[in-house]
Amino acid sequence: MTDSMYDGRPIRWGVIGAGGIATSFCTDLALLPDAEVVAVGARSSGTSDEFADRFGIDVSHRHSSYADLAADPDVDVVYVATPHPMHHDAAMLAIEAGKAVLVEKPFTMDQAEARSLVEAARARGTFLMEAMWTRFLPHMAAIREVIASGRLGDLVLVTAEHGQWFDKDPEFRLFAPGLGGGALPDLGIYPVSFASMVLGTPTRITAVSDPAFTGVDAQTSMILRDDAGRHAVLTTTLSAATTNGAAIIGTEARIEIDPTFYRPTGWSILDRDGTRERFENTVEGGGLRFQAAEVGRCLRAGLTESPLLPLDETLAILGTMDEIRRQIGLTNPPTP
Numbered sequence: 001m002t003d004s005m006y007d008g009r010p011i012r013w014g015v016i017g018a019g020g021i022a023t024s025f026c027t028d029l030a031l032l033p034d035a036e037v038v039a040v041g042a043r044s045s046g047t048s049d050e051f052a053d054r055f056g057i058d059v060s061h062r063h064s065s066y067a068d069l070a071a072d073p074d075v076d077v078v079y080v081a082t083p084h085p086m087h088h089d090a091a092m093l094a095i096e097a098g099k100a101v102l103v104e105k106p107f108t109m110d111q112a113e114a115r116s117l118v119e120a121a122r123a124r125g126t127f128l129m130e131a132m133w134t135r136f137l138p139h140m141a142a143i144r145e146v147i148a149s150g151r152l153g154d155l156v157l158v159t160a161e162h163g164q165w166f167d168k169d170p171e172f173r174l175f176a177p178g179l180g181g182g183a184l185p186d187l188g189i190y191p192v193s194f195a196s197m198v199l200g201t202p203t204r205i206t207a208v209s210d211p212a213f214t215g216v217d218a219q220t221s222m223i224l225r226d227d228a229g230r231h232a233v234l235t236t237t238l239s240a241a242t243t244n245g246a247a248i249i250g251t252e253a254r255i256e257i258d259p260t261f262y263r264p265t266g267w268s269i270l271d272r273d274g275t276r277e278r279f280e281n282t283v284e285g286g287g288l289r290f291q292a293a294e295v296g297r298c299l300r301a302g303l304t305e306s307p308l309l310p311l312d313e314t315l316a317i318l319g320t321m322d323e324i325r326r327q328i329g330l331t332n333p334p335t336p
């Protein structure tokens with residue numbers, strides 16, 4: 001089924017939360033021919049105007065509340081780009097207004113919040129997707145094809161890491177308990193989601209962690225295992241810039257994804273005998289638009305979720321995150 005309401009015109013985006021990633025997303029959206037940012041909702045008119053000026057948003061679509069943005073009749077899709085603890089309520093406003101919604105990663109703080117959004121979107125019949133942008137990058141699409149072709153043989157192991165060094169500022173979102181801080185929710189979600197893409201949902205999870213000075217997790221390492229005995233060995237840290245590569249290892253060959261694995265990048269297939277086939281990165285821009293292209297494709301096809309990142313998988317990923325958080329004692333806000 002196709003939905004003719006989008007025929008012959010761009011998909012119109014409205015942004016909730018005019019911060020860092022919203023700026024990067026809208027900059028990249030400009031490279032997508034059939035999408036445009038038409039509206040912004042911020043907590044204050046000053047921020048809203050500043051953002052709107054940057055992206056040429058009309059005065060009539062500059063909102064100083066998230067509810068007004070959600071109610072804007074000229075918006076097709078709402079992009080939720082607030083800190084994670086505010087994702088749920090902002091996304092719910094948009095779902096209740098009947099909008100399609102793309103919610104930044106991590107989708108929500110826990111699986112219960114995610115379930116509440118998924119149930120609301122399904123009841124309302126609106127499109128909903130987690131903005132795990134890595135899933136939609138061209139190198140990930142090509143890698144999924146290689147895995148499906150069987151060239152790697154039986155999969156044995158996935159490795160992935162995401163570590164960055166940050167100045168120890170207690171106000172900074174990644175260290176602030178009230179803003180959903182911690183390596184795991186912000187950076188660790190990338191390796192966890194990558195492992196889910198390749199191996200599916202784990203049945204056994206082991207995690208160890210050490211806290212930052214604010215009580216959120218500074219460094220967390222995880223081993224996920226499925227019933228076939230396949231492992232994912234994942235790590236995340238706020239304390240150091242790690243390699244940030246990833247690998248998918250099978251009995252016949254392995255894929256090595258260059259650092260930084262979760263951004264547009266090159267990659268290789270190495271057969272067991274050491275023969276290397278190389279694929280270079282050809283993506284122009286930051287790569288955030290590929291998730292927007294998938295939203296547009298789904299809307300034009302009349303879909304309410306993406307087959308590349310279905311809502312049941314998002315729920316399962318949040319379930320994995322819940323279990324890791326339980327094991328490492330990361331609560332929100334963390335217990336002092």
Ligand SMILES: NC(=O)c1ccc[n+]([C@@H]2O[C@H](COP(=O)([O-])OP(=O)(O)OC[C@H]3O[C@@H](n4cnc5c(N)ncnc54)[C@H](OP(=O)(O)O)[C@@H]3O)[C@@H](O)[C@H]2O)c1
Pocket residue numbers: 016017018019020021022041042043044047048081082083084086104105106131133173179186
């Ligand atoms: N995909 C990626 O590569 C990527 C990269 C970075 C971040 N992210 C995700 O995007 C989300 C936002 O991260 P960010 O780095 O853009 O954060 P940020 O620069 O701090 O911006 C967040 C925005 O959310 C709004 N907000 C609402 N309640 C807030 C509160 N209590 N405190 C601070 N801001 C509040 C603010 O906008 P208004 O004043 O306009 O309301 C603020 O500008 C996070 O969930 C993060 O995980 C994704």
